[in-house]
Amino acid sequence: MTSSIGADADPPRHDVSFLADLGLDGEVSLGESDRDEHATDYTTDEADAVRPDAVVYPASTADVSAVVAAADERGIPVTAYAAGTGLEDGAVPAHAGISLDMTRMDAIREIRPDDLQVDVGPGAIGADVDEAVAKHGLFFPPLPSSGDISTIGGMIATDASGMGTVKYGEVADWVLELEVVLADGSVTTVGSKAAKSSSGYNLKELIVGSEGTLGIVTRATLELAGRPEQIRGGRAVFPTLDDATAAISDAVTAGVDVAKIELFDAETAMLANDYSDADLPERPMVFVEFHANHGIDEEIDFCRAVFEAHDVAQFEIASGDRMDDLWRARKDITYAAEAYDPQREMGQPGDVTVPIGSYPEMIRAVKEVADEYDLFVPCFGHAGDGNLHYFVLQNPDDPEEVARAEAVYGELVERALELSGTATGEHGIGAGKRTYLEREHGETAVGAMRAIKEALDPNGTLNPGTVVPEE
Amino acid sequence: MTSSIGADADPPRHDVSFLADLGLDGEVSLGESDRDEHATDYTTDEADAVRPDAVVYPASTADVSAVVAAADERGIPVTAYAAGTGLEDGAVPAHAGISLDMTRMDAIREIRPDDLQVDVGPGAIGADVDEAVAKHGLFFPPLPSSGDISTIGGMIATDASGMGTVKYGEVADWVLELEVVLADGSVTTVGSKAAKSSSGYNLKELIVGSEGTLGIVTRATLELAGRPEQIRGGRAVFPTLDDATAAISDAVTAGVDVAKIELFDAETAMLANDYSDADLPERPMVFVEFHANHGIDEEIDFCRAVFEAHDVAQFEIASGDRMDDLWRARKDITYAAEAYDPQREMGQPGDVTVPIGSYPEMIRAVKEVADEYDLFVPCFGHAGDGNLHYFVLQNPDDPEEVARAEAVYGELVERALELSGTATGEHGIGAGKRTYLEREHGETAVGAMRAIKEALDPNGTLNPGTVVPEE
Structure with missing residues (x-):
């Protein structure tokens, strides 16, 4: 793995006794098991785990503000944490300090169907939000594959996306407004509840994807869409990997309106067979899903025609349980990889x-x-x-x-x-890919990122060791 | 009008003689007519016009870099200018200095149909880009109504949007990567040619909409989409304004897949009739356009059903010339307002x-x-x-x-x-709405915008007097 936490494996410890005096509505824990649990995210190497000095479970924006302000004054790092499902160590408190566990701020506060909007706490689980808005015929389109276990706050922190992004875009595209606690503890909102705005610098897009290094999100207004009336999906098998990838490229550039289009190479199919009785052909395959209010058959036919031009060997499309069966191997792939050997x-x-x-x-x-x-x-x-x-x-x-x-x-x-x-x-x-940031964006762009970090978090309180490399 | 340029009507003048020594490939003009032309944008009041001390027409990124670096050293403002179609005085050089006219950097550099991408200079006219990519069956979906005369650079500066935004989103959603000259003259790229990225702070979204106050865009990679095979559109007339707006809300929340949905109140219909022989009923009306590869009739029927529930009085949909006729009043509305009285x-x-x-x-x-x-x-x-x-x-x-x-x-x-x-x-x-920035976003958010401005443009070289109010 390329992961390497920026801090020492055993960073200096901080005096967090002040937390008891803040009069928080939430909870402060110095317990060993809490601190252990907050030392890692989903795939953190043991060598890269860092235990925070304290775990705080804020109950409100005021709690978050109080903790961040007091920590900032004292030069103590604060790292937001939620479901612990991150894959790049972005929630590991690299310099110890306070792990701010947002999972209790999980209220689904208000659904406004007429505006296609919902206000939620950052600790809300994605699938719970999706379920709550389903009662109004709505859904949250960019929900990532991890949506059953990951939180809205975590999705915002990484600008998550997933299978539906090909049709619906990223999480950022569905975040309208955020309430954010800045490094000095001040509370602000960024973005707008209007569907579009050209008003000032786009602070919302700056906060989204900043992994808790520029501010801590305490409330999000998300945009929603109407649930499609027709959903069908399935699987296509191709003779070669080149056929499969060429078919996908052609489908996308020709404008086939797929809601999901996912590739497996033959090795991944093998992994999936090993995990379950899926009995997949061990050849390259493409999973597709279509969403429409009408005309879904024409769309599927369009896709089929593109795939046939690339010698598709099997192409089965279904709905309901059979569709779920066809997709199961894709949905279980992480478990299959974990179980393989x-x-x-x-x-x-x-x-x-x-x-x-x-x-x-x-x-x-x-x-x-x-x-x-x-x-x-x-x-x-x-x-x-x-x-x-x-x-x-x-x-x-x-x-x-x-x-x-x-x-x-x-x-x-x-x-x-x-x-x-x-x-x-x-x-x-996160921490894992900081070494590539400059290689990807160049020294000047990373310098601009660093200047922004220093402007908004001059004391380096918020999640140090993540995103921007130390100079 | 609410417009009020931040600077004095007659700001201090700057010594721009250094421009002659920069060895630019482009042109430097101190001519009266050039300076007059760059004193206003589309709707600037005479009282708010400010003549720059010089107009520079850069021919290359190197030219832009040289001008900006030299101006930054000397404390001389640089304001980017292009087609002059802005509506909030964002391109008026409020503190005089240099107007950097980007219109000669208008190359359509490379079209990559397999990636659905095009690289263009900021001075390229939107409609020219759209026409160039049409040869490959592609289009630039967020083109605003002004696209025949406005430039890609201007659209990026304001995060423009328009009639197609209801289906396709804003300009920002279709900008992948930008080459940008920062305030010290350094050149960088922001964003990515990948369709999505979670890599570092979203500098691309920060530059888009920043109206030349954080950097000057010298090249843009835009995302494109396949031109829809079916386009139909027309006009619906409603008994009351409440019927019309309720019909629109219902259509959007029910998920009718409109590419454009535009309202006229009765007064606007009157204005249009006065301008041309359109002979519109002087009642509230809604213009719609549909884009699809197939199934467009079902979508139109869906829309019709929603409109009928709100007592639509007329609903005519057509294609080709008849569609253009039905839409003409909407397209000409600004000219109609100019000509009315x-x-x-x-x-x-x-x-x-x-x-x-x-x-x-x-x-x-x-x-x-x-x-x-x-x-x-x-x-x-x-x-x-x-x-x-x-x-x-x-x-x-x-x-x-x-x-x-x-x-x-x-x-x-x-x-x-x-x-x-x-x-x-x-x-x-721009300059016109700076007074509302704090009212809309609050003091803390505007403080964060100001901190970012100071971090990226410490000498205040880039378009001072625009976006962020002076303290």
């Missing part, structure tokens, strides 16, 4: 994105690099956006193999950047 | 946006305020986004009437903000 861990999943025309080349790069380093690297992903995921399966007890796996991760990011892509399509920079 | 000018068009559920209330507010101040205020707009435009027709030679008109503009912004809306949906803050 007790000797081998999956590491932090790769998450590069390249312009759609370069997607076939990026996949060929994965195959080449996997061969070169003699490792098993199944790859899959949100192909319609040019977003590729891969697991470099590795034996964590074999340092030589771990080193090879790290080299694979590094080389694949390098290949993505050579193809005008990005080091992280949706997981964030 | 030789005694009355239209002023800077109002541009508030409110949550869609409050759109009927916002329109009622326009009627109330127009009655209260006894002025003719036809209103219309991008109803699907909650974006409302209006002209407060006023006699510029009657100071009392001008004062009443200003009060109307101010009061309507106030009403929009009370309805959780924004002071400017798509025209930008």
